[in-house]
Amino acid sequence: MAIDIVNTLLVDSASDLKIYENERSFRVFAGPGAGKTYLLIENIKTLVKNSLKLKKNGRKILCITYTNAAADEIIKRLGVYNQYVYVSTIHSFLYDVVLKNNRVQLRHQIQNKYGIEISDSVSLKPRIEGMSPLATCKKEKLHEYLVSKGMDQTKVEGLSKTKIGQCIWKIDILNTYPFNDSNIVTIHQDPVFSDDEIKIIKSSILEVAQELDFDEILFWGYTLIKEYKHIRYSLRYKFPYVFVDEYQDTNPIQNATLRLFADDKNVVWGVIGDLVQSIYGFNNATYKEFENFQTTDAQIDYKIDGNRRSTDNIIKFCSYFRQKDPVIPNQICAKNTSVNNKVKIVLHTGLEEPNSIFVIDNETAILCRSAAEVFSFTNIDTEQKRALKKIANTYEFGGYGLDMLNAIDQGREEWLRLCKFLVQLKVAKEKNSLAEIISACRGIIDIEKITKSSKEQGYYYKNLIILIKKIDEIIDSTTMEDIENIINESLKSTNMLIRDCFLIPKEGDEYYNKDIHDNVRLLTYETIKKMILEVYSFDSKIMTIHKAKGLEFKKVIVGIEPFSKEDISKKNGYIDKLAILKSPIVLSQEEDTNPQKSNISEYTRIIYVGLSRAINDLTLYVRLNLNQKDAFRTEFDNALKEYMRVNYINEPFYEFVEI
DNA sequence: CCAGGGCTCATTTTT
DNA sequence: TGAGCCCTGG
Numbered sequence: 165m166a167i168d169i170v171n172t173l174l175v176d177s178a179s180d181l182k183i184y185e186n187e188r189s190f191r192v193f194a195g196p197g198a199g200k201t202y203l204l205i206e207n208i209k210t211l212v213k214n215s216l217k218l219k220k221n222g223r224k225i226l227c228i229t230y231t232n233a234a235a236d237e238i239i240k241r242l243g244v245y246n247q248y249v250y251v252s253t254i255h256s257f258l259y260d261v262v263l264k265n266n267r268v269q270l271r272h273q274i275q276n277k278y279g280i281e282i283s284d285s286v287s288l289k290p291r292i293e294g295m296s297p298l299a300t301c302k303k304e305k306l307h308e309y310l311v312s313k314g315m316d317q318t319k320v321e322g323l324s325k326t327k328i329g330q331c332i333w334k335i336d337i338l339n340t341y342p343f344n345d346s347n348i349v350t351i352h353q354d355p356v357f358s359d360d361e362i363k364i365i366k367s368s369i370l371e372v373a374q375e376l377d378f379d380e381i382l383f384w385g386y387t388l389i390k391e392y393k394h395i396r397y398s399l400r401y402k403f404p405y406v407f408v409d410e411y412q413d414t415n416p417i418q419n420a421t422l423r424l425f426a427d428d429k430n431v432v433w434g435v436i437g438d439l440v441q442s443i444y445g446f447n448n449a450t451y452k453e454f455e456n457f458q459t460t461d462a463q464i465d466y467k468i469d470g471n472r473r474s475t476d477n478i479i480k481f482c483s484y485f486r487q488k489d490p491v492i493p494n495q496i497c498a499k500n501t502s503v504n505n506k507v508k509i510v511l512h513t514g515l516e517e518p519n520s521i522f523v524i525d526n527e528t529a530i531l532c533r534s535a536a537e538v539f540s541f542t543n544i545d546t547e548q549k550r551a552l553k554k555i556a557n558t559y560e561f562g563g564y565g566l567d568m569l570n571a572i573d574q575g576r577e578e579w580l581r582l583c584k585f586l587v588q589l590k591v592a593k594e595k596n597s598l599a600e601i602i603s604a605c606r607g608i609i610d611i612e613k614i615t616k617s618s619k620e621q622g623y624y625y626k627n628l629i630i631l632i633k634k635i636d637e638i639i640d641s642t643t644m645e646d647i648e649n650i651i652n653e654s655l656k657s658t659n660m661l662i663r664d665c666f667l668i669p670k671e672g673d674e675y676y677n678k679d680i681h682d683n684v685r686l687l688t689y690e691t692i693k694k695m696i697l698e699v700y701s702f703d704s705k706i707m708t709i710h711k712a713k714g715l716e717f718k719k720v721i722v723g724i725e726p727f728s729k730e731d732i733s734k735k736n737g738y739i740d741k742l743a744i745l746k747s748p749i750v751l752s753q754e755e756d757t758n759p760q761k762s763n764i765s766e767y768t769r770i771i772y773v774g775l776s777r778a779i780n781d782l783t784l785y786v787r788l789n790l791n792q793k794d795a796f797r798t799e800f801d802n803a804l805k806e807y808m809r810v811n812y813i814n815e816p817f818y819e820f821v822e823i
Numbered sequence: 824c825c826a827g828g829g830c831t832c833a834t835t836t837t838t
Numbered sequence: 839t840g841a842g843c844c845c846t847g848g
Contacts (some may be wrong), residue, residue, distance in 0.1 A: 231837060255838045293838065378838045413837085446835060534834060561833055563839045710835050727834045770835080824848105831843085 166456040167490055172465040176498075177202045181466065183405070183432060184214035189463035191411075191454075192436040193491040196482070196776035197473025197716070200436055204409060205241050212248045217404040226403035227251045228422070230413045234714065238409070250403065254418045255378060258385030259290050261402075263376075266388055266395060273387055278351070280367055288376045297329030301373035309368045315361060323365075330354065331365045332377040335417060339382075339448045343416040345390075349383060386421040399425040404432065411437035411457070415448040427459050434463075440486045440750045441773050443710060445766045451751065467491050470498030473716055477817035478775075478782045481507040484807050485748045485772045494811070500779060507818040508783040511797060513790045514823055519543045521823050522721060522783075529717035530706040531774040533767070537725040538706050542699050548691040551683040558679040569700045577675075579644065579684050582666040583692040586638070586651065590693075593632055601632065609660035627658040640690035644668065647689065709774040720778035723785045724771050730763070741786060742796050744768055746803045793822070 175181070177199025181190060194200045208225055212218060218225070227249050229235040235251050242249055250257070263270055271282045291297055298306070303325050310320045330352055337347040353362050369375055376384070389395050406426040408414060426433040435457055442451035457463070469492050471479050476497040483494035512518060519541050524530070532538040539553060556568040566576065575581040585608055592600030602611055605628075613624040634654040638647055652665040668684055669676035687695075698704060705717070725731075726739040738760050750772060752758070752765035775782060788796055797820055804818060 253838065290838085381838080444836070447837065449837095536834090557833065558839095561839060565839090708835065710837095728832080729834080766835095826848090827846095829843105829845085832841095833839100 166458070168465065169490055172467050172491065174469065175203075175466045176468055176470055177472070178206065179203065179466075180210055181207050181464075183207060183211050183434070184216075186464070187432055189427075189431075189433040189459040189461065191434070191457050191463050191465050193438065193465070193467040194436060195438050195468070195471060195486070195492050195495050196441065196773075197471040198438075198468040198495075199470070199472055200438075200468075201238065201241070201409070203468070204407060204436060205238065208242065208249060208407070209245050211405065212245050215405075218248060223402060223404060224248055224250045225405040225407065226257070228254050228257065228406070228408045228414075230410045234409065254385075254414065254421070255290065255381050258421070259376075259381050261399070262385050262388055262395060263288070263381065266392070269388055269392055269395075270384055273384070273391060274370070277387075278363070278366075280363055280370065282367075282370050286371060286374050288370065288374050290381055291375050291377050296326070297332075297377060298325045298369070298373050298375060301325075301375070305372050306368045309372045310364060313364045313367065315364055319361075327354070328365055328369065331362060331369060333380050333383050335379045335383045336448070339379075339415055339417040341416050341448075341450045341452050343420040345386075345420065382417050382421065386417055386424070389421060389424045396425045400428055400430050404430065405434070406431055407434045407436070409436055410441075411435040412439060412442035412451045412454045413437070413444050413449050414453065415444075416450070416453065417448075419453045429461060433459055439491065440489050440769055441713070441776075443713070443766060443770045443773055445762065455751075469494075469496050471495040472499040473779055474776065474782075475500050475502075475504045475780060477504050477506055478778050478780075480813060480817040481782065481784075482772060482776045484804065485768065485775065486750055487807065488749060488751060490751075503780050505781055506816065508821050509800070509818055510783055510785045510821045510823060511793055512785065512787050512823050513793050517541075517546060517549075518723070518785060518787070524721075525719070526705070527718040528705065528721060528781075529712065529715075529719070529777065530721045530723065531709045531712045531777060532707075532723035533709060533725060533770060533774075534727050535708055536727075537723045538708060539699070541706055541721070541723065542694065544691055544694050544699075545688075548686070548688060551686045552691060552695060554683050555680050558677060562677070562679060569702075572696060572700050578666055579668045579681070582644075582648070582651065582668075583696060585666075586635075586647065586689070587693050587696045589632075589635060590638070590689075591697075593635065601628075608663060609655065609658055610662045613660050624658070624660060627660065631655065631658050638689050640688060640693075642689045643685065644687045644692070645685040709770050712777050713773055716777050716779055718779050719781040719783075720774070721783040721785055722771065722774040723787075724774075725787060726767065730767065739764060739767055742792075742799060744771075745786075745800050748772075797822075 172193070192203065194203070208227070211225065217223060225248060227238060229238060229251065230253070232253060235253060238251050239246050267287065270288065274280050274282060292299060306325070306328055307320050307323065311317055332352055333349050334352050335349055338345060338349055351362055351366055357365065389399070406422060408422065425431065435454065437454050439451040439454055442449060474482070479495050479497050487493050512521065517540050530538065530541045539549065542549070544552065558564070559566040559568055559571050572580055572584065575584060585604060588604035589601060592604050602614065605611060614621065614628055631654050634650065637650055648666060648668055655661045655665070669681050699706065724741060728734055729737065730739040731737040732740040744764065744767065748768050749765050750768050752761045754761045775784065801820065808816065
């Protein structure tokens with residue numbers, strides 16, 4: 165058996181695991197709010213103070229996190245201890261420590277395994293995050309290289325950077341559970357190219373762009389560590405302690421890579437996580453890696469069953485979902501006893517959008533399965549919502565491949581820049597802040613005419629005041645169609661305009677897109693204000709559950725609407741909300757053999773992650789047809805009552821609300 | 824019976 | 839944009 169529950173030691177977030185004394189590998193099971201990061205940080209500090217191994221020059225504790233944000237958080241909390249710790253994502257670690265220091269071996273392996281020769285001067289670098297592949301490389305340079313290597317001139321001319329960028333080593337075949345490295349990794353190949361052409365295209369990426377994709381860093385990192393004893397030896401010497409946070413999120417090749425050097429008598433390998441919070445299956449992560457974690461010298465297993473975040477009622481409701489977890493079937497309320505409101509289960513059968521039935525204050529977060537459901541909670545008029553959604557979808561799927569948040573952030577199009585400018589200006593005006601007004605106008609009108617003293621300064625200042633007054637003509641119900649005119653007229657009359665007028669493309673214009681620009685004209689000021697300040701902002705409190713992972717909020721509303729193709733009422737759907745709530749299975753025995761069961765259990769875990777973000781108030785929102793409601797309520801209630809009976813809970817920790 | 828035009832609806836996310 | 843669905847004309 166993978167988990168020996170009887171011999172799993174109960175600890176709490178303040179426990180000293182005495183790693184410096186026993187020098188044993190370990191695994192920690194800890195649910196939401198258990199104080200995982202606290203346990204990790206405190207034990208690292210104790211280890212630094214007491215470990216003799218770390219006294220040797222240059223030796224550090226390796227601490228692997230899933231995201232850059234998590235790494236930053238740990239670095240911050242380590243404070244002065246950070247100098248003894250190498251905190252990093254697995255990608256940065258493999259690039260900075262393994263690939264960069266073994267360029268000759270990397271070149272040799274690429275040549276050996278794929279027959280692609282790379283010149284000595286090449287230094288392969290990781291692809292830049294947030295940018296498309298080959299973003300820093302000119303297309304002409306790539307084309308030039310391809311032609312020089314004998315590729316057909318006309319074929320090269322029609323070759324986009326996107327197409328070239330697709331030629332990467334596909335690790336999917338390797339990155340499966342259980343990990344099996346006898347599978348051969350190949351370069352992604354569009355059938356229009358011959359084997360030789362693919363080799364040339366790949367060479368152009370390596371020689372000209374000198375770029376490695378994210379998965380390629382994993383693949384070559386794994387390969388080098390596996391092929392070279394000296395690399396394994398040096399990693400073990402440099403990092404006598406290897407700790408991995410959020411272990412349930414790391415995928416098979418990452419774990420296999422760590423195992424190559426961390427599963428060793430000279431290394432203490434510690435992993436920490438929660439089986440039930442594994443929600444990155446679509447990234448090849450599986451909780452099975454954590455469940456079946458085993459070091460050669462048999463690690464010590466620990467668990468924390470306390471929850472320092474949520475109230476007792478919330479913990480009981482959440483524990484109902486993880487009742488089948490073998491390690492922590494129920495958490496214990498360890499701290500939050502200030503209030504203890506019942507969890508609300510809202511059964512919504514009305515036709516109105518959910519935003520109209522909730523009072524949402526700034527302590528409330530709305531967390532949903534899909535971005536579409538998140539959107540239904542926004543306080544935007546239904547017709548306006550429809551227009552905005554059409555615009556967002558066109559950006560995302562209509563050949564732009566652009567996320568709305570990014571589009572706004574980058575000021576991707578004129579109309580988005582206009583929206584940003586207007587909202588900033590009006591907000592600044594409401595606050596009566598001249599500094600903010602001037603800051604909003606920067607880049608649009610010539611600010612220096614007002615800020616620098618001159619004979620005309622007064623004249624321009626007066627013009628600015630007129631502009632601000634004219635902006636008052638724009639009220640919540642003004643549409644973008646009118647805003648375009650009002651703004652342009654006002655800006656021109658300042659005599660300070662330093663750019664072209666804001667123009668929303670019309671039919672016949674080069675960049676006109678019916679689905680985008682016709683709908684843009686319909687948007688009102690109220691909508692664009694909400695769009696910029698509430699919906700598509702980085703500190704938005706309405707988001708998908710995936711984005712909320714690791715966060716916590718005073719009040720939480722969780723929506724559980726599946727994607728349309730998951731919904732059982734749709735063709736080929738497989739997610740039945742009632743069936744899942746009635747008997748939640750967070751860990752399916754058939755996780756790797758039955759994709760449907762695996763999808764259902766991952767969906768259940770996602771809902772669990774959402775629910776467990778709540779500190780004081782939790783609402784589960786379920787949208788139902790009127791004819792489903794009674795059965796739904798009765799059957800879910802019975803299941804919860806049965807759970808109470810089995811667990812000797814007398815006072816209900818939940819209540820139903822019908823709307 | 825089937826080819827193809829028109830229409831609708833788009834997973835979640837890290838590096 | 840592009841897959842999948844419905845509908846219609848040949």
